[in-house]
Amino acid sequence: MEDNNSIDIAEDDPRWLGAWWIGFLMSWIFAWSLIIPFSCFPKHLPGTAEIQDGKTSQIHQSNSLQHTDGDFGQSFKDFPAALKNLMRNTVFMCLVLSTCSEALVTTGFATFLPKFIENQFGLSSSSAATLAGTVLIPGAALGQILGGIFVSKFKMTCKNIMKFALLTSITALALTFVFVYANCENEPFAGVSESYNGTGELGNLTAPCNANCNCLRSYYYPICGGNGIQYFSPCYAGCTNSVSKRHPKVYYNCSCIERKTEVTPTPSSFSFEAQAGKCSSQCKNLPVFLGIFFAAIVFTFMAGTPITVSILRCVNQKQRSLALGIQCMLLRLLGTIPGPIIFGITIDSTCILWDINECGIKGACWIYNNIKMAYMLVAISVTCKIITVFFNGLAVFLYKPPPLGTDVPFQNQNSVVTTVSLECDLSKAGHDG
Structure with missing residues (x-):
C-alpha cells in the first residue's frame, strides 16, 4: 500500500504551500516605497486656496451643523462636539454604513473566492487563486477609475453623485446572482457520495476493499x-x-477501483487505473462566471470614489479629516474584520468531509457541498448588497442641499452657516413673539 508516513510533498499535493511569504514581502516593499514620494508633498499643494475659493459648498443642511463657528476645531476640547456633529449627520452615517456593508462582502470574497472556484470547477488551489486575482484586482482598479472619471467628467452635484452610487449598487446587486448560475454538482467521491463498487456505506471512507x-x-x-x-x-x-x-503521478492495481483485468504497468503502457489530482469537473460555466463576476466587481467598486466624494461634500469643511477617520474606523469594525469571519463560518457550514487527525480532532475541511456553498454565498452577498442599496437610497432621500442663494466658496462657508443659523433663530423669535 501507499506509504502514509512519507514526507515528500510535490506541487500537486493539497498540502503544498510554496513560497507563501513572497506576496507579503512584495506588498511591504511596495507600501514603504510609496511613503517616500508622499512625504515630499507639502501640506497644501500650490493653488489649493484659489481652487477652493472657486468652488461652492454643498454641505448637508441639518441642525447639527448650524452652530459651527470659525474657531471650531482648533482645540482638542472640540473633539466630542465635532464627533457628535458627525454622528448626527444622517447622510454621512448612511454613506458610511453603506461602505461598511460593501467592505464586508468584498473582503469576504477576496479571501474565499479562490476556494469557491477551486471546489465548484475542480481546479487546483494555485489555479483558482490565480484566476481569482486576475478577476478581483483589475476589476476593482477599473471600477475605482471609472467612478472617478464619471464624477469628474460630468461635474455632478453632491445629490447626483449619490444617485450615481445608488445606480451602480443596484446593478452590482443584480449581477451578484451569478453564483446561482455557477453552482455545480459535486463530482462522485468514493465513501462520500458514491459507494465502493456497491460495497461500504456513504459517510465512511473505509470499505471492505481497503479495510x-x-x-x-x-x-x-x-x-x-x-x-x-x-x-x-x-x-x-x-x-x-x-x-x-x-x-501527474499514476497508480495501478487499485483494489477499490473496478477493473476487468489485472493491470501490469510497462514503460510503453499509457493505461492506468488512477492518477493524482481531482477529477476534472464537468461544469463548463467557468468563463461565463468569471465574466459576469468581473462586471459585478467593476460596478461594486465604481461606487467607491463617488461615495468618498459625497462624504467630503456633505460634512463641514473643517471636519473632513475626522469624517474620513470615522469612516475608516467603522469600515474596519463593521466590514473588513467581520467579513472573512462570517464568510469562513458560512462556508464551513457546507462541509461534508472534515480532516480528522490521529487523535480524532477535527481540522480543515476537504470536501464541500457545492450547491449549498453557492446558495449560502448568494444569501450573504444579496443581504449585504440590499443593505448597501438601502443606505445609499436613504442618503439620497435625506440629503438637503444648501438653499438657493447661499452657495458660497468653501473659504466662507462657516460665516454663511453662522448667518443661516442667526436668521433661523431670529425667524423663530419673531414667530414666537
Whole structure:
C-alpha cells in the first residue's frame, strides 16, 4: 500500500504551500516605497486656496451643523462636539454604513473566492487563486477609475453623485446572482457520495476493499480513478503500484477501483487505473462566471470614489479629516474584520468531509457541498448588497442641499452657516413673539 508516513510533498499535493511569504514581502516593499514620494508633498499643494475659493459648498443642511463657528476645531476640547456633529449627520452615517456593508462582502470574497472556484470547477488551489486575482484586482482598479472619471467628467452635484452610487449598487446587486448560475454538482467521491463498487456505506471512507490498508484520514491526497470517481487517497483506493516519473503521478492495481483485468504497468503502457489530482469537473460555466463576476466587481467598486466624494461634500469643511477617520474606523469594525469571519463560518457550514487527525480532532475541511456553498454565498452577498442599496437610497432621500442663494466658496462657508443659523433663530423669535 501507499506509504502514509512519507514526507515528500510535490506541487500537486493539497498540502503544498510554496513560497507563501513572497506576496507579503512584495506588498511591504511596495507600501514603504510609496511613503517616500508622499512625504515630499507639502501640506497644501500650490493653488489649493484659489481652487477652493472657486468652488461652492454643498454641505448637508441639518441642525447639527448650524452652530459651527470659525474657531471650531482648533482645540482638542472640540473633539466630542465635532464627533457628535458627525454622528448626527444622517447622510454621512448612511454613506458610511453603506461602505461598511460593501467592505464586508468584498473582503469576504477576496479571501474565499479562490476556494469557491477551486471546489465548484475542480481546479487546483494555485489555479483558482490565480484566476481569482486576475478577476478581483483589475476589476476593482477599473471600477475605482471609472467612478472617478464619471464624477469628474460630468461635474455632478453632491445629490447626483449619490444617485450615481445608488445606480451602480443596484446593478452590482443584480449581477451578484451569478453564483446561482455557477453552482455545480459535486463530482462522485468514493465513501462520500458514491459507494465502493456497491460495497461500504456513504459517510465512511473505509470499505471492505481497503479495510486492511490502515489508511490515515489525516492524509488527503485525492486521486481520480479511470471510472470517473474521486478517491480520498491512493491508500483508500487500495492502490499497490505507482509510477512517479509521469506527471501527474499514476497508480495501478487499485483494489477499490473496478477493473476487468489485472493491470501490469510497462514503460510503453499509457493505461492506468488512477492518477493524482481531482477529477476534472464537468461544469463548463467557468468563463461565463468569471465574466459576469468581473462586471459585478467593476460596478461594486465604481461606487467607491463617488461615495468618498459625497462624504467630503456633505460634512463641514473643517471636519473632513475626522469624517474620513470615522469612516475608516467603522469600515474596519463593521466590514473588513467581520467579513472573512462570517464568510469562513458560512462556508464551513457546507462541509461534508472534515480532516480528522490521529487523535480524532477535527481540522480543515476537504470536501464541500457545492450547491449549498453557492446558495449560502448568494444569501450573504444579496443581504449585504440590499443593505448597501438601502443606505445609499436613504442618503439620497435625506440629503438637503444648501438653499438657493447661499452657495458660497468653501473659504466662507462657516460665516454663511453662522448667518443661516442667526436668521433661523431670529425667524423663530419673531414667530414666537
